Amino acid sequence: xxxxxxxxxxxxxxxxxxxxxxxxxxxxxxxxxxxxxxxxxxxxxxxxxxxxxxxxxxxxxxxxxxxxxxxxxxxxxxxxxxxxxxxxxxxxxxxxxxxxxxxxxxxxxxxxxxxxxxxxxxxxxxxxxxxxxxxxxxxxxxxxxxxxxxxxxxxxxxxxxxxxxxxxxxxxxxxxxxxxxxxxxxxxxxxxxxxxxxxxxxxxxxxxxxxxxxxxxxxxxxxxxxxxxxxxxxxxxxxxxxxxxxxxxxxxxxxxxxxxxxxxxxxxxxxxxxxxxxxxxxxxxxxxxxxxxxxxxxxxxxxxxxxxxxxxxxxxxxxxxxxxxxxxxxxxxx
Amino acid sequence: xxxxxxxxxxxxxxxxxxxxxxxxxxxxxxxxxxxxxxxxxxxxxxxxxxxxxxxxxxxxxxxxxxxxxxxxxxxxxxxxxxxxxxxxxxxxxxxxxxxxxxxxxxxxxxxxxxxxxxxxxxxxxxxxxxxxxxxxxxxxxxxxxxxxxxxxxxxxxxxxxxxxxxxxxxxxxxxxxxxxxxxxxxxxxxxxxxxxxxxxxxxxxxxxxxxxxxxxxxxxxxxxxxxxxxxxxxxxxxxxxxxxxxxxxxxxxxxxxxxxxxxxxxxxxxxxxxxxxxxxxxxxxxxxxxxxxxxxxxxxxxxxxxxxxxxxxxxxxxxxxxxxxxxxxx
Numbered sequence: 001x002x003x004x005x006x007x008x009x010x011x012x013x014x015x016x017x018x019x020x021x022x023x024x025x026x027x028x029x030x031x032x033x034x035x036x037x038x039x040x041x042x043x044x045x046x047x048x049x050x051x052x053x054x055x056x057x058x059x060x061x062x063x064x065x066x067x068x069x070x071x072x073x074x075x076x077x078x079x080x081x082x083x084x085x086x087x088x089x090x091x092x093x094x095x096x097x098x099x100x101x102x103x104x105x106x107x108x109x110x111x112x113x114x115x116x117x118x119x120x121x122x123x124x125x126x127x128x129x130x131x132x133x134x135x136x137x138x139x140x141x142x143x144x145x146x147x148x149x150x151x152x153x154x155x156x157x158x159x160x161x162x163x164x165x166x167x168x169x170x171x172x173x174x175x176x177x178x179x180x181x182x183x184x185x186x187x188x189x190x191x192x193x194x195x196x197x198x199x200x201x202x203x204x205x206x207x208x209x210x211x212x213x214x215x216x217x218x219x220x221x222x223x224x225x226x227x228x229x230x231x232x233x234x235x236x237x238x239x240x241x242x243x244x245x246x247x248x249x250x251x252x253x254x255x256x257x258x259x260x261x262x263x264x265x266x267x268x269x270x271x272x273x274x275x276x277x278x279x280x281x282x283x284x285x286x287x288x289x290x291x292x293x294x295x296x297x298x299x300x301x302x303x304x305x306x307x308x309x310x311x312x313x314x315x316x317x318x319x320x321x322x323x324x325x326x327x328x329x330x331x332x333x334x
Numbered sequence: 335x336x337x338x339x340x341x342x343x344x345x346x347x348x349x350x351x352x353x354x355x356x357x358x359x360x361x362x363x364x365x366x367x368x369x370x371x372x373x374x375x376x377x378x379x380x381x382x383x384x385x386x387x388x389x390x391x392x393x394x395x396x397x398x399x400x401x402x403x404x405x406x407x408x409x410x411x412x413x414x415x416x417x418x419x420x421x422x423x424x425x426x427x428x429x430x431x432x433x434x435x436x437x438x439x440x441x442x443x444x445x446x447x448x449x450x451x452x453x454x455x456x457x458x459x460x461x462x463x464x465x466x467x468x469x470x471x472x473x474x475x476x477x478x479x480x481x482x483x484x485x486x487x488x489x490x491x492x493x494x495x496x497x498x499x500x501x502x503x504x505x506x507x508x509x510x511x512x513x514x515x516x517x518x519x520x521x522x523x524x525x526x527x528x529x530x531x532x533x534x535x536x537x538x539x540x541x542x543x544x545x546x547x548x549x550x551x552x553x554x555x556x557x558x559x560x561x562x563x564x565x566x567x568x569x570x571x572x573x574x575x576x577x578x579x580x581x582x583x584x585x586x587x588x589x590x591x592x593x594x595x596x597x598x599x600x601x602x603x604x605x606x607x608x609x610x611x612x613x614x615x616x617x618x619x620x621x622x623x624x625x626x627x628x629x630x631x632x633x634x635x636x637x638x639x640x641x642x643x644x645x646x647x648x649x650x651x652x653x654x655x656x657x658x659x660x661x662x663x664x
Contacts, residue, residue: 037474144601147601148635154628241601244604262489287481287483289481295477307554311558314466
């Protein structure tokens with residue numbers, strides 16, 4: 001019998017039954033617990049980032065079309081084959097990774113700032129400001145995202161004032177960022193509303209702190225895990241939407257992204273020519289990178305919502321206890 | 335009653351916002367978008383008078399009337415059901431083109447969404463119920479599924495099941511060689527189902543993961559509620575606890591999150607339609623964008639928006655009916 005058996009104790013606290021997480025303090029409270037999920041997520045994300053920033057050093061120029069067209073993978077030093085224009089797929093994939101991740105990060109950052117304004121400001125200030133901002137947020141939330149992005153991108157192309165950045169990576173990223181914030185804003189608003197009435201916030205208001213100080217120092221740090229999760233979610237959404245937009249021919253024209261690769265594969269009839277090495281890798285990269293980011297997000301979710309972590313653990317410990325009881329009874333019978 | 339009034343007001347405002355956005359966008363773009371566009375189109379040959387007229391209607395001719403007058407004229411036009419004339423398929427009115435495409439999209443996306451919702455919520459309830467066992471490994475698996483771009487999955491399916499193995503057709507909604515148009519016969523229905531299987535499968539598979547995850551997480555949270563423990567302590571049958579106590583309550587947020595999920599499905603299906611050349615609203619919109627057919631593009635945007643709003647409104651009504659709390663607190 002284990003030396004510290006719950007049944008031998010005089011008092012049993014909930015923590016004992018729930019598998020007793022050790023007490024944590026300060027910043028470590030906000031750090032995701034080490035788990036298989038987190039590790040797998042980090043491996044996928046870090047791996048993709050390394051590929052994006054070190055890969056181009058070892059590959060050809062992605063626009064070099066001197067190679068034979070449509071070489072299958074592995075032939076003639078082309079690990080992933082070539083496109084119908086004779087471009088090396090691996091080189092395109094590595095440069096495309098840079099483009100896609102760039103779009104994701106810029107759009108994610110824009111969405112984060114907007115969701116802070118529309119979420120936390122609305123939730124904290126309350127009153128008519130809140131009514132107005134959150135009505136706008138709800139309207140934006142139900143407007144279908146991708147159709148709106150398509151319309152925006154299509155008009156932006158026509159505008160001569162936007163010509164200098166016409167169809168650039170930046171324009172696409174800005175449009176994606178401008179449409180990706182409402183979901184996060186709604187979550188942040190409800191959190192900010194609940195934090196606003198906590199005693200420590202009231203105390204610092206009574207102490208005469210300015211609103212921007214209270215939001216920045218008292219409220220935001222408590223929302224850090226949530227903000228991180230929202231940012232990651234926005235990055236995933238932006239990368240997926242960029243791919244869709246580029247596939248439809250509305251993506252950045254001067255740069256290479258995973259989306260533009262898929263678009264070229266489509267227009268180059270990769271499907272009917274059986275050139276699977278041309279369109280499978282970019283989609284797979286999107287899926288793996290997105291999956292890695294989501295896995296990291298789950299670990300953050302378990303910090304935000306402890307039930308997701310403690311409940312399965314509790315069920316496990318209950319099951320273990322039941323087994324132990326059954327074994328004890330067997331011993332007694334014997 | 336107050337709940338319904340609030341919701342209806344919200345949707346009316348949203349609809350007005352969408353219509354106004356549609357009016358404002360072409361006018362808000364910095365620079366003189368109209369002349370740029372006309373210049374660009376002029377390069378590829380003469381522009382017909384009708385096209386010029388429809389562009390002017392869209393962007394508004396500043397010489398003719400004030401912005402307010404344009405807005406009023408625009409609203410009046412909408413109320414008469416006039417969305418302008420298509421440039422790419424001249425002289426077909428935009429409403430007629432949309433009318434032809436709409437049933438296909440509603441049929442495909444609607445059916446696929448219902449199937450994926452039922453499967454996903456069901457599987458999510460099961461995975462949540464079996465929390466802490468090997469079934470938990472479904473969670474990372476469905477994450478991967480969720481991160482897969484819809485249209486890429488569609489491309490893979492086309493490659494595997496329509497190009498390499500000729501099990502399914504590559505494109506279209508029915509066989510255009512056997513049928514000259516939609517008709518009421520079993521053969522036609524069969525052809526539609528045959529052509530719709532791959533696109534529907536794509537939408538179901540790529541949206542399934544989201545429902546599963548949401549339901550699973552709510553299930554895990556609900557199962558640790560006190561009333562579930564009470565139910566267990568009373569010695570109720572496990573199947574009864576699963577269905578009547580846990581799953582019923584856990585499903586509520588899944589339904590509340592319907593609007594966000596629906597947005598994903600609509601976005602995904604637009605690109606999916608393009609991959610399968612499925613003649614729905616999404617394909618129509620892309621055709622419009624590629625042909626610089628702005629009246630058609632804005633018309634499809636408006637109709638997609640209205641369809642999404644209608645679906646959300648319907649879900650709100652159902653939600654208010656099954657969860658009385660929303661009616662009282664809302």
